[in-house]
Amino acid sequence: MNIQEFEELLEGAAETQRKDFKNPCSWNVDIFAKDILALSNVKDGGYLIIGVAETQTGFERKGISQEQKDTFDIDIM
Numbered sequence: 008m009n010i011q012e013f014e015e016l017l018e019g020a021a022e023t024q025r026k027d028f029k030n031p032c033s034w035n036v037d038i039f040a041k042d043i044l045a046l047s048n049v050k051d052g053g054y055l056i057i058g059v060a061e062t063q064t065g066f067e068r069k070g071i072s073q074e075q076k077d078t079f080d081i082d083i084m
Contacts, residue, residue, distance in 0.1 A: 016054055020066040025049050028059035031071045033078040043084065 022028055027042050039055065046053035058071045 016056065017059070017068065020059070022066075025051075025053035027053065027055050028061065028066055029055065029057045030060045031058045031069045031075060033075045034080055034083070036084060040084065 016026060025046070027046065029038070029042070032038065042055050046055060058069050059066050060069045
């Protein structure tokens with residue numbers, strides 16, 4: 008995925024059946040397991056986008072810190 012494709016995912020800032028936003032956080036199997044399993048049941052999968060916070064008016068890009076990023080290990084699930 009390139010930057011343009013990622014920006015297209017964020018465009019509209021709305022969750023869908025194939026797109027789920029999560030607040031900035033460290034990697035936590037307990038938090039993500041349910042979401043990943045749900046997205047795996049969608050035809051062609053989906054996207055779990057971490058670093059986007061829900062606000063009263065929609066969603067806001069927050070990103071993640073380097074400390075949070077360092078905890079991410081997709082091999083641990």
